Amino acid sequence: MKRLVLAFPLLVLVVLIVALGRGLSLDPREVDSPLIGKPAPAFTLPLLSGDRLVNQDLFLGQVSLLNVWASWCVACRAEHGILNALSKQPDMHIYGLNYKDETIDAKRWLAERGNPYEATLRDYDGQVGIDWGVYGVPETFVVDKHGVIRAKRIGPLTWDYVNQELLPLLEQLKGEA
Amino acid sequence: MIAAVGHFTLAAALAVSLIQMVVPLWGLRSRNVSSLSVALPAAYASFALIVCAFALLTVAFLNNDFSISYVAHQSNSALPLIYKISAVWGGHEGSLLLWMLMLTGWGVAVASRSRKLPLEISATVLSVIAAITVGFLLFVLLTSNPFERLFPALQEGRDLNPLLQDPGLAIHPPMLYMGYVGFTVPFAFAIAALLHGRLDTAWLRWTRPWATWAWSYLTLGIMLGSWWAYNELGWGGWWFWDPVENASFMPWLVGTALIHSLAATEKRRVLASWTILLAIAAFALSLLGTFLVRSGVLVSVHAFATDPARGVYILGFFSVVVGGSLALYTWRAAKMSLQAPIRLNSREGLLLVNNVLLVVAAFSVLLGTLYPLLVDALGLPKPSVGPPWFNATFVPLMLPMLALVGFSWRVNWWKADWGQAVRANRIAMLIALVGGLALPIVTPNVRGLGIFVAMILAVWCVVTALAEILGWLRKGRLPPASVLGMSVAHLGLGVCAIGIGMVSQADSELDLAMRPGDVAEFGGYQWEFEGTEHLEGPNYSAEHGVIVVRGDQGQELTVLEPEKRRYRSQPGNPMTESAINIGLFRDLYVSLGEPLGDQAWSVRLYVKPFIRWIWMGAILMALGGAIAATDRRYRMRKTQDEGVALAGAQA
Numbered sequence: 001m002k003r004l005v006l007a008f009p010l011l012v013l014v015v016l017i018v019a020l021g022r023g024l025s026l027d028p029r030e031v032d033s034p035l036i037g038k039p040a041p042a043f044t045l046p047l048l049s050g051d052r053l054v055n056q057d058l059f060l061g062q063v064s065l066l067n068v069w070a071s072w073c074v075a076c077r078a079e080h081g082i083l084n085a086l087s088k089q090p091d092m093h094i095y096g097l098n099y100k101d102e103t104i105d106a107k108r109w110l111a112e113r114g115n116p117y118e119a120t121l122r123d124y125d126g127q128v129g130i131d132w133g134v135y136g137v138p139e140t141f142v143v144d145k146h147g148v149i150r151a152k153r154i155g156p157l158t159w160d161y162v163n164q165e166l167l168p169l170l171e172q173l174k175g176e177a
Numbered sequence: 178m179i180a181a182v183g184h185f186t187l188a189a190a191l192a193v194s195l196i197q198m199v200v201p202l203w204g205l206r207s208r209n210v211s212s213l214s215v216a217l218p219a220a221y222a223s224f225a226l227i228v229c230a231f232a233l234l235t236v237a238f239l240n241n242d243f244s245i246s247y248v249a250h251q252s253n254s255a256l257p258l259i260y261k262i263s264a265v266w267g268g269h270e271g272s273l274l275l276w277m278l279m280l281t282g283w284g285v286a287v288a289s290r291s292r293k294l295p296l297e298i299s300a301t302v303l304s305v306i307a308a309i310t311v312g313f314l315l316f317v318l319l320t321s322n323p324f325e326r327l328f329p330a331l332q333e334g335r336d337l338n339p340l341l342q343d344p345g346l347a348i349h350p351p352m353l354y355m356g357y358v359g360f361t362v363p364f365a366f367a368i369a370a371l372l373h374g375r376l377d378t379a380w381l382r383w384t385r386p387w388a389t390w391a392w393s394y395l396t397l398g399i400m401l402g403s404w405w406a407y408n409e410l411g412w413g414g415w416w417f418w419d420p421v422e423n424a425s426f427m428p429w430l431v432g433t434a435l436i437h438s439l440a441a442t443e444k445r446r447v448l449a450s451w452t453i454l455l456a457i458a459a460f461a462l463s464l465l466g467t468f469l470v471r472s473g474v475l476v477s478v479h480a481f482a483t484d485p486a487r488g489v490y491i492l493g494f495f496s497v498v499v500g501g502s503l504a505l506y507t508w509r510a511a512k513m514s515l516q517a518p519i520r521l522n523s524r525e526g527l528l529l530v531n532n533v534l535l536v537v538a539a540f541s542v543l544l545g546t547l548y549p550l551l552v553d554a555l556g557l558p559k560p561s562v563g564p565p566w567f568n569a570t571f572v573p574l575m576l577p578m579l580a581l582v583g584f585s586w587r588v589n590w591w592k593a594d595w596g597q598a599v600r601a602n603r604i605a606m607l608i609a610l611v612g613g614l615a616l617p618i619v620t621p622n623v624r625g626l627g628i629f630v631a632m633i634l635a636v637w638c639v640v641t642a643l644a645e646i647l648g649w650l651r652k653g654r655l656p657p658a659s660v661l662g663m664s665v666a667h668l669g670l671g672v673c674a675i676g677i678g679m680v681s682q683a684d685s686e687l688d689l690a691m692r693p694g695d696v697a698e699f700g701g702y703q704w705e706f707e708g709t710e711h712l713e714g715p716n717y718s719a720e721h722g723v724i725v726v727r728g729d730q731g732q733e734l735t736v737l738e739p740e741k742r743r744y745r746s747q748p749g750n751p752m753t754e755s756a757i758n759i760g761l762f763r764d765l766y767v768s769l770g771e772p773l774g775d776q777a778w779s780v781r782l783y784v785k786p787f788i789r790w791i792w793m794g795a796i797l798m799a800l801g802g803a804i805a806a807t808d809r810r811y812r813m814r815k816t817q818d819e820g821v822a823l824a825g826a827q828a
Binding site: 019113 | 496
């Protein structure tokens, strides 16, 4: 019995190592979303600016990015410079989904760090996030002209990803009918 | 040239460390004294080699040697001198080199004091330290060589991450690493105790000062990190429950438990195997911290360098070292001789309660940090646990601790007399009650009622610590170093708790648009925005704002000059340089937001009451640790031992 108690720390360690090992082999960015190739889930959300409600028709007729972010999200800080730079490109439509956040914090974040979004939708209780299969913040969805989700990035954007995958994909989608 | 010599030096250090690891162990088996004593010169030699490697890398930074990949990635010829030096440990490879510098440095410290230890103990301890050094040297040589050549060489370096260009960050990693790495020494002592089956008063007296020193450095390192975040991240926060902060906080919590359980074990012969386990755990958590920061399994603002291959190595190393130690623990701990029964109603009982609270707190931080990872590994959707989780679990654990701290030295070992403890503290209780209620009342903008409870307990902690020191002074002498150190550290805890409570419950902030000449009334001050001008720094350009702050009578208090900087290496990512007016009872903090056109800016104003107390408290805690670690009874061993040996010879 005494031996068993003394072995307890070892057992905790084994569990920890298994979890950490799994964490290493799973690249959290490589999980495919079952939503890819499906129309964007329906939603009706207020804008952060508070003046109106929008729904999924927002995406129709153009290729858009939907970036899920929150002011409490540390990793969002890392990708924000990239979003700001992207938003200055022609024919670029980036929407924000402000996830489980306080309005005042979200507005301050944008005021301080620059606002790359054409519009920011407010998902206060994370309900729409669940419909969209949001794992964690940040995530970025690519939605085509017909409102169909074509790609999803889990975790912060990096310049490598943007240059090698995102921008070519956007060009390709813009060429589609 | 530098690169080749540096690389060679590291390889030589590996060879020496292998000798330091293997030969003494062989000497233990074969009872060969000369093999045992190899450990001492080897410890000096490996330290000297690492110092050489570190110096060479520093020279490469000073010479702008961009033919070395690490230098080209971390530095830039326009970088100011002090940041060229701190850039040596600004990235992954260099910070590991710093880590090894500290590790071998602690080894030398043990070696230089080893005359007080039996040779087999000091040889075992140095051998364990060498084993860790070998693990890290292999890691550096195989996956992250700081002397990796870059061909063709760059004309200009990429520059140090602008977030790291801050004086606080120049000294934060060395302090933090001194603490992290310092826990290797108590760990090595714990392994030696398990191997030799020896845990007695002498062992405890050797181990205590090392654990206390490591803890003091870690305290200071964490404090500097928090101070850096406050100055540099530009949004007035001082603690973010970020995975990397948690990685340093967990060994701190367990280390705090360790130094207290060491006290109980030394005085009352209780909790012996628990103390050993804590020594292993504090070190394991330091390694885990390295793994989390360097492997990229957790996304964090601090994780500047991440690479899965490195993660696999560190995880393997972690499993071998910690798994091996815990297996040894499982096998040997039951045989440890000191196992007296413990009564809860006594000082050692209170220390046990303190240990349980601290370890549970460490577990809650561990769980919150790893939760996304664990859930991910099980294939469930990944939820986010932010500050709400940590605040909800952490605060309720720390409040009873504050209450207990005040009683600690009024409660006797073996059996508590609570009536007497309460009587002796009547005045302190009264002061705590009055002070704890008054403090939030006189501070403007206090929210919530919980703050009253927190302040009463924090003031209680401060008053009892001061009372202890005063009690000795009234008797006409200075308290012994261990008592003085403990009191100063507990005073620091109380001061820190006052700061934390006040900042989180009484700070105020205002966001507004200001044009030149605008005056805002906020927090009892008048803030006048005088406008911005464009400035060119050595490796950045900046918008420089000027805000004059006046008191309610209109007298000028200070001029704050926040900046918005664009570093040439990262123009897409503007940095906020906030301006802070420091005060004992409040900080005035201004940061510039975005230009709104027509010379108007969005500006953020803060009043942060008592925030300095957080860091003053942490400094007091570290100071208390340093005082306690120099207590005479740790130094007197040798003469006593000689006395005993002499007595033995005569008998």
